[in-house]
Amino acid sequence: MDSTLLLLVIVAVVVMVGLVGVWYATSRRRLPQAPSEPEVEPVDTGGGVDVLERPVEVAPPEVVPEVPAPEPAPRPTFFERLGKARNAFTGYLSGLVGLSKVGEDEWEELEEALIRADVGVKTSMSLIEDVRTIANETGAEDGVAVLALLKQRMHEELKGKDRTLRLDDDATNVWLFVGVNGVGKTTTIGKIGRRLVDEGHRPLMAAGDTFRAAAAEQLTMWAERAGTEIVRGNEGGDPSSVIFDGVQAAAARGRDVVLADTAGRLHNKANLMEELAKVRRVAAKEPGTVTEVLLVLDATTGQNGLSQAKVFTEAVEVTGVVLTKLDGSAKGGVVFAIESELGLPVKLVGLGEGVGDLVDFDPDAFVDALFE
Numbered sequence: 001m002d003s004t005l006l007l008l009v010i011v012a013v014v015v016m017v018g019l020v021g022v023w024y025a026t027s028r029r030r031l032p033q034a035p036s037e038p039e040v041e042p043v044d045t046g047g048g049v050d051v052l053e054r055p056v057e058v059a060p061p062e063v064v065p066e067v068p069a070p071e072p073a074p075r076p077t078f079f080e081r082l083g084k085a086r087n088a089f090t091g092y093l094s095g096l097v098g099l100s101k102v103g104e105d106e107w108e109e110l111e112e113a114l115i116r117a118d119v120g121v122k123t124s125m126s127l128i129e130d131v132r133t134i135a136n137e138t139g140a141e142d143g144v145a146v147l148a149l150l151k152q153r154m155h156e157e158l159k160g161k162d163r164t165l166r167l168d169d170d171a172t173n174v175w176l177f178v179g180v181n182g183v184g185k186t187t188t189i190g191k192i193g194r195r196l197v198d199e200g201h202r203p204l205m206a207a208g209d210t211f212r213a214a215a216a217e218q219l220t221m222w223a224e225r226a227g228t229e230i231v232r233g234n235e236g237g238d239p240s241s242v243i244f245d246g247v248q249a250a251a252a253r254g255r256d257v258v259l260a261d262t263a264g265r266l267h268n269k270a271n272l273m274e275e276l277a278k279v280r281r282v283a284a285k286e287p288g289t290v291t292e293v294l295l296v297l298d299a300t301t302g303q304n305g306l307s308q309a310k311v312f313t314e315a316v317e318v319t320g321v322v323l324t325k326l327d328g329s330a331k332g333g334v335v336f337a338i339e340s341e342l343g344l345p346v347k348l349v350g351l352g353e354g355v356g357d358l359v360d361f362d363p364d365a366f367v368d369a370l371f372e
Contacts, residue, residue, distance in 0.1 A: 078369040081351040085332035096143035118302040120337030158363035161345040166291040173257040174283045179296035181264040184324040190222025191358040204255040206246030207232035208239040240282040247288035273315035299329040320347035
């Protein structure tokens with residue numbers, strides 16, 4: 001009996017276990033299933049261990065509308081900026097327009113008009129003499145015809161001069177800027193530096209005017225604006241040393257042109273001329289090559305500017321003139337005096353205060369702007 005009872009108990013236990021298993025399986029199928037995890041790729045971290053990286057949702061990129069780059073400011077034209085010179089010049093000549101015949105008195109008045117416009121006595125006399133000769137040969141008698149001949153002769157007067165700014169390849173070019181204080185030398189250097197950078201050159205500025213208190217600071221400001229380097233010395237120091245250091249630095253750093261400021265004190269003319277001659281010699285020492293000596297003149301000073309030019313040409317071999325403030329002068333005729341009496345080409349002119357207002361001198365546009 002005991003054996004039979006034990007067997008029945010075992011069978012009962014097995015049956016109960018089986019029923020519990022069936023119930024558990026049925027209940028499991030009825031429970032809601034959690035969403036499956038997305039498949040991910042193993043990422044090799046480089047250390048021999050694969051790390052499973054969860055995918056990260058990335059927001060779509062923001063679409064930013066393309067903004068066109070601002071166009072560079074247009075260069076000023078001679079006609080736009082020479083209003084003062086034109087009004088003064090045509091005011092002197094307007095009396096000729098209605099004349100049917102230009103007489104002796106009118107020829108004298110025409111010559112005086114050129115002199116008042118700062119063309120210079122010598123140049124004015126030469127221009128009028130040539131125009132009278134052509135008028136007699138061609139039979140031009142009325143005022144309009146005479147003015148047309150004068151305009152043509154003034155065009156011819158400014159032709160045939162080399163106005164390019166020389167830059168030798170594979171050389172450390174040095175451009176010296178000379179002129180009295182107050183004419184705009186430092187500002188001119190800054191504007192030319194910006195222009196050279198825009199053209200792809202690599203200029204370096206040298207603050208050689210060590211005697212004017214604010215000169216080095218002003219040139220440093222321009223160097224920062226132009227994105228170029230500057231070499232400067234101690235106030236009151238030797239200008240030649242600053243220029244020499246500038247040339248050496250330019251050669252070492254691969255700069256192709258040194259823009260060298262100089263002093264402009266005329267109260268002691270002899271010392272200034274000796275100093276400029278020394279600066280010129282030092283700037284030309286290896287590896288420097290002086291390719292331009294630019295005389296900066298203020299157009300509003302008229303014939304005084306011509307006197308200044310003669311002083312500086314005695315000390316250094318000037319290669320060209322930068323005429324500043326031409327837009328503010330009623331005496332633009334000084335261009336003719338500079339070129340005919342000094343034999344120097346006007347290479348650049350200032351037609352405003354902006355960095356882009358220092359432009360190449362265009363003789364045809366200049367003469368047309370005086371008459372139109």
